[in-house]
Amino acid sequence: MSKITKESLENIAKQPKKEENNWIKVGMSSCGIAAGADEVFKVLTEEVKKRNIPVAVKKCGCVGMCSVEPLVEVNVDGMPQVTYGRVNGEVAIQIIEEHIHNHRLVNDHIYDIQVKK
Amino acid sequence: MDKKIIYIKDTSFALDRTKDVHAILLNGLRDRGMQDSVQAVRVADIGAYNQGVVVKVLPDTTYYGVKDEDLGRILDAVKQGTVVKELAARKEPGQLRIVLRNCGVIDPESIEEYMANEGYQAIKKVLFGLKTQDNTIDEMKKSGLRGRGGAGYPTWMKWNFAKKMASDQKYVICNGDEGDPGAYMDRSVLEGDPHSVVEGMMIAGFSVGASVGYFYIRAEYPLAVERIQKAIDQCYANGLLGKNILGSDFNFDLEIRLGAGAFVCGEETALIASIEGKRGAPHPRPPYPSVKGLWDKPTVINNVETLANVAYIINRGGDAFAKVGTQTSKGTKVFALTGKVKNSGLVEVPMGTTIREIVFDIGGGVYKNKNIKAVQTGGPSGGVIPKDFLDTPVDYENLQKLGSIMGSGGMIVMDEDDCMVDIARFYQRFCFDESCGKCSPCRIGTAQMLGFLSKIAEGRGEIGDLDNLRRIAQSMQRAALCGLGQTAPNPVISTLRYYEDEYRVHILDKKCPSKKCRDLLSYKIIPEKCKKCGLCFMNCEAKAITGNKDDGYIIDMNKCVRCGRCFEVCKFKAVGKE
Numbered sequence: 144m145s146k147i148t149k150e151s152l153e154n155i156a157k158q159p160k161k162e163e164n165n166w167i168k169v170g171m172s173s174c175g176i177a178a179g180a181d182e183v184f185k186v187l188t189e190e191v192k193k194r195n196i197p198v199a200v201k202k203c204g205c206v207g208m209c210s211v212e213p214l215v216e217v218n219v220d221g222m223p224q225v226t227y228g229r230v231n232g233e234v235a236i237q238i239i240e241e242h243i244h245n246h247r248l249v250n251d252h253i254y255d256i257q258v259k260k
Numbered sequence: 261m262d263k264k265i266i267y268i269k270d271t272s273f274a275l276d277r278t279k280d281v282h283a284i285l286l287n288g289l290r291d292r293g294m295q296d297s298v299q300a301v302r303v304a305d306i307g308a309y310n311q312g313v314v315v316k317v318l319p320d321t322t323y324y325g326v327k328d329e330d331l332g333r334i335l336d337a338v339k340q341g342t343v344v345k346e347l348a349a350r351k352e353p354g355q356l357r358i359v360l361r362n363c364g365v366i367d368p369e370s371i372e373e374y375m376a377n378e379g380y381q382a383i384k385k386v387l388f389g390l391k392t393q394d395n396t397i398d399e400m401k402k403s404g405l406r407g408r409g410g411a412g413y414p415t416w417m418k419w420n421f422a423k424k425m426a427s428d429q430k431y432v433i434c435n436g437d438e439g440d441p442g443a444y445m446d447r448s449v450l451e452g453d454p455h456s457v458v459e460g461m462m463i464a465g466f467s468v469g470a471s472v473g474y475f476y477i478r479a480e481y482p483l484a485v486e487r488i489q490k491a492i493d494q495c496y497a498n499g500l501l502g503k504n505i506l507g508s509d510f511n512f513d514l515e516i517r518l519g520a521g522a523f524v525c526g527e528e529t530a531l532i533a534s535i536e537g538k539r540g541a542p543h544p545r546p547p548y549p550s551v552k553g554l555w556d557k558p559t560v561i562n563n564v565e566t567l568a569n570v571a572y573i574i575n576r577g578g579d580a581f582a583k584v585g586t587q588t589s590k591g592t593k594v595f596a597l598t599g600k601v602k603n604s605g606l607v608e609v610p611m612g613t614t615i616r617e618i619v620f621d622i623g624g625g626v627y628k629n630k631n632i633k634a635v636q637t638g639g640p641s642g643g644v645i646p647k648d649f650l651d652t653p654v655d656y657e658n659l660q661k662l663g664s665i666m667g668s669g670g671m672i673v674m675d676e677d678d679c680m681v682d683i684a685r686f687y688q689r690f691c692f693d694e695s696c697g698k699c700s701p702c703r704i705g706t707a708q709m710l711g712f713l714s715k716i717a718e719g720r721g722e723i724g725d726l727d728n729l730r731r732i733a734q735s736m737q738r739a740a741l742c743g744l745g746q747t748a749p750n751p752v753i754s755t756l757r758y759y760e761d762e763y764r765v766h767i768l769d770k771k772c773p774s775k776k777c778r779d780l781l782s783y784k785i786i787p788e789k790c791k792k793c794g795l796c797f798m799n800c801e802a803k804a805i806t807g808n809k810d811d812g813y814i815i816d817m818n819k820c821v822r823c824g825r826c827f828e829v830c831k832f833k834a835v836g837k838e
Binding site (some may be wrong): 146147148149152153155156168172173174175176201202203204205206207208209210211214216223228229247248249250251252253254255256 | 265267282299301302303304305316318360362363364365366367368369375376378380383384387388444447448450451453481483484498499506507508602603604605606607608838
């Protein structure tokens with residue numbers, strides 16, 4: 144990796160902030176991992192690979208809703224940004240099939256929805 | 261065209277009719293031929309509590325307390341793209357995320373993602389925009405940021421003292437020895453956004469003229485340690501740490517030191533001793549660490565949450581930060597909301613938010629819909645705030661007036677089942693265990709107070725014990741060496757202040773009103789309800805229950821060890837507890 148300089152930081156600041164779509168984030172702090180986020184992350188990466196879906200599965204920290212971990216946040220084109228809670232392997236597959244493939248939200252596991260501007 | 265989305269949740273405490281409402285909505289959609297263009301979703305949490313059925317129509321219309329007969333009108337409005345004005349609700353109170361701005365948003369192990377979210381812009385601004393230490397400290401002064409570790413000392417003053425000291429070497433330390441029971445916001449920040457703390461350390465280092473910084477993190481947080489180490493490594497690889505950072509003449513190195521699990525090491529002088537490799541015990545102040553700290557050099561110690569605010573303040577300006585909060589307490593505070601609350605978790609709210617808003621609007625109210633009794637803040641150094649004061653806006657001064665402290669931000673909700681003597685005893689035992697033993701007020705005081713509290717909880721209390729507790733508490737507050745001992749009596753003092761009646765019932769009537777103190781309980785079998793099944797008899801380990809399936813059973817309280825097993829196993833509620 145090349146060194147970061149004053150100029151490269153200025154370039155980053157100048158660039159308009161990219162709104163990346165098509166990702167799934169799994170909360171992987173201690174609270175999430177204790178609740179089983181490891182398995183959810185594994186299932187999601189495997190399913191995305193198996194079905195060849197152009198969606199990036201990423202790790203992130205804790206958003207604070209610790210009582211409903213593991214948390215999975217999904218952002219795909221044409222859908223609001225949704226946070227699913229109490230996700231297990233089964234729900235993870237539902238998220239892939241319903242939310243990402245059929246563009247239908249999964250019942251009973253949504254804890255937060257953000258509308259994209 | 262994108263599909264429209266309606267989402268629903270029955271937020272009534274009593275009966276959840278979400279599924280019924282969902283079915284009605286699905287039928288309604290089908291009747292109007294909208295089933296393909298609109299999806300109705302059941303959600304698990306809608307951000308509102310005890311408001312009846314809540315229906316949200318994306319993007320921003322919310323209806324509270326919706327009756328079944330209103331659903332048709334709402335669907336008609338959705339079809340026409342309008343809003344049913346008389347049903348639409350106000351905006352709900354929200355959280356404001358400054359410290360947790362990146363937690364759960366970016367990948368904590370990626371420096372690129374941090375940089376794409378304003379990362380390391382603040383250190384650039386400090387080195388090339390503000391240029392001098394004074395300008396940077398001035399910006400911090402404008403922000404009004406106060407230490408988030410508990411005492412609330414203005415951060416800029418701490419930095420300024422250390423800056424003014426002439427010394428060949430100075431240090432900055434990040435205090436990540438989070439030990440309060442129930443508090444874990446520092447862990448979440450370290451795990452979720454390590455780079456923001458690293459950047460805060462760099463800015464602190466520049467401001468005071470330090471070239472070395474230490475992260476002091478407790479060993480119980482392995483993931484936090486791993487991620488901070490990764491962040492430090494990435495910074496070195498990218499030239500953000502080391503010599504001539506970003507081409508300036510600022511040099512800064514960071515290292516991690518692990519805490520070995522002693523609560524007292526969160527106290528700054530004990531923490532310094534621990535980093536130096538000595539036994540983790542405090543020493544008297546002054547001299548304060550900003551004058552004579554680590555290896556006798558001027559040292560600034562800041563809490564994780566404080567440091568996580570720094571980059572934000574520099575980027576947005578101190579004045580912008582100072583707009584949030586109250587007169588004396590600026591910015592936001594992260595609370596770890598735990599105990600008998602529905603949505604336990606981390607909550608970041610502007611200073612001045614009331615406890616009621618935190619517990620009920622964000623936390624969703626008390627678990628199992630019981631009545632709230634009190635809220636405990638500040639961990640073992642804090643106190644209990646009774647339910648009458650729930651509308652107090654949270655800031656450093658207000659909490660102090662109520663006999664508690666802000667502390668590191670633990671907020672434990674207690675309901676009617678919690679006994680205040682038991683709570684005081686729990687915290688006192690914690691302080692007794694964690695007292696380092698160096699000064700006698702704390703070493704002997706915590707042991708004596710725990711003794712009196714145990715005596716009361718076990719039914720041997722005398723009315724004079726209350727005065728003894730108060731006397732010991734006062735002398736500890738005045739004479740103990742460090743913060744641990746000075747604040748250890750706080751849970752006792754505050755429970756005595758608001759719940760003396762409860763102590764008196766324990767002492768005079770030998771009863772525990774919340775049925776928590778084991779030794780004051782007595783169990784008996786209620787013959788009218790007893791079906792003589794023998795389940796309690798079989799489960800009694802102490803052989804205190806005698807009888808048979810024909811004559812019924814009785815409990816011999818002399819043999820009973822009050823384990824509560826019979827009470828739990830009885831399916832007919834025929835075992836009485838009082």
